[in-house]
Amino acid sequence: MDASAPAGTGVEFADKVKGQASLRTTGDFIVARGSMRTVVVAQCSRCLVKHQVPIEFDFCEDCSLAQIDEPISYSAELNDESVPIPILDHQMVDLSELVRQLLIVHLPSHTLCKPDCKGLCSHCGTDLNEGACECEVDEIDPRLAPLRKLLK
Template identity: 40%
Template structure:
């Protein structure tokens, strides 16, 4: 995902609109592989901001496949977000700016900033749906497909004596 600044580097305020599309494959996030199912689309405008600083802003759209946090099934997540990046040949000159990426050979490489922006905007837990019921804690069945019917109820071993009292009380009356 590269943009040339050769045509706009001489005059402050110059810029151009662009649209890029690239297959980014897979990225590791929180120990899980996130797979970009479709090519990531990046559109926007690159401008010469002056003093060797270039700005890129626009929109990113991507479709990511990951595992649902609750039921572990594969699920796809549509990501659409706005972004703003800054680039310079000497990023250390712009310490007061947020993050400034480096320009190499009159080219802005958007790949790393785009991946970072997508990851920063992912939800902390990917879900297949907001009402996902997850897995049964006893038998591991996917509760989205229906009740498992295992009916297991683990009783805290410290309360077993109370269970005996309740059973004897039911028979005694």
């Protein structure tokens, strides 16, 4: 595999999807086994800055010789492990649906742009990596909050 990521994953990619897959028939199913890697453009969970996160994983999935654009197979629940992934586009094997589902499962859910990211101020939204904001004082000692109101 060496192709652009399929549409419908909900995220951006900074690289192509690369890897290998071998298909083996077991009678009822086609088993796709291999590994793939790519680079996801993720948002920092704290400051929302976009950064690149390489991902790499092995997989072993049941597939079926069903058409990938058939509504019945296409609406297969992602978390229902028993539904084989369709891999046929007319007479051709097309792994895009397999790749799409695998990427969604392996997307990083909680990433940071750097290990010590300070994040955004929950009050004013200032990026605290770029400097402190006025409201930081309140957060250090919440008991001062009523006083601040009196001063207004």
